[in-house]
Amino acid sequence: MLASFSEVEGLLRTPGRDRRPLRIVRRDGVVESVSSSADALTTFPVVAGQPILVDFHDSVARPAWFAPSSSGSYSAVPRRTNALRLIKGAVVGTAAISRANLRLFRQQLPAASPVVLMIGGATQGNGTEPLYADPTVRLMSFDIYPSPLTHFVADAHSIPLDDACVDGVCIQAVLEHVLEPQAVVAEIFRILKPGGVIYAETPFMQQVHEGAYDFTRFTELGHRWLWKKFAEIKRGAMGGPGLSLYWSIRYYLRAMTGSSTAGDALSAPFMLLALSDRFIKPSRLIEGANGVFFLGRKAEDALTVNEVIAQYLGHR
DSSP: OBOOHHHHGGGBBOSSSSOOBEEEEEETTEEEEEEESSOTTOEEOEETTEEEEOOGGGSSOOGGGGSOOTTSOOOSSOOOOOHHHHHHHHHHOOHHHHHHHHHHHHHHSOSSOOEEEEETTTSOOTTOHHHHHOTTOEEEEEESSOOTTOSEEEOTTSOOBOTTOEEEEEEESOGGGSSOHHHHHHHHHHHEEEEEEEEEEEESSOOOOSTTSOOOOOOHHHHHHHTTTEEEEEEEEESOHHHHHHHHHHHHHHHHHTOHHHHHHHHGGGGGGGGGGGGSOHHHHGGGOSEEEEEEEEOSSOOOHHHHGGGOOSOO
């Protein structure tokens, strides 16, 4: 379940290399001001009661994002929720895979009150219900914009937390939206305690989503190499070529009609293609995977160049 801000604030640090403790002033329980404890002149904005711990000189985020919003949302990308999206999630979604993986993730954590960081947690991720419902798990959360599910705002390239302070990290559908995934992974490695656990989901065969804030894709083996400093617990595909084909048809129809709404509606019958993935061998899913996942543990020895090719899970 979500931790209280008082449980989180002692772990917060200034963004950047110095990572100094913060001086946080609250009034009636609401954060009023945030500054560096070592330099009171170094202050950080507070929006929706949450500190904006972003170095704007080294981030795609902009201060203008945090101006008062009439919609109540500070996201740079509009969120769409409608009946078709809910149906699509039920028919072709991969939440069941995520849910099973996150149950395994929980089993790898300490039994008593593990601290887990949700990166990109402004909205609740697919299949994360077991974590949010577990009263023994203390969830911290941040995103590039505030929401009722976040404690602070940050850029994942520079996570404003102390070294070795969390037991686990969950990062779903985020690494495609950062400019330097390797830098984000290095930050995750830094903040995890020895033996800490990571769970990551990242797209492979998906078209551009979230517009200009979409940068990268990973094959399953490329994703494994990204997490080379972690010992594997489990990894694999999040949907296969059937789901990827549905994505392609949907985006084709969006392009032809010039309308996302019309393209989504016309492509609805092709959702059934995703069901065919259930009948494909895992080794065949890898090559056309819609997305990939990795569950691993922070290790002392990294995967080497000589070892990585033997890690391939696809059809040989």
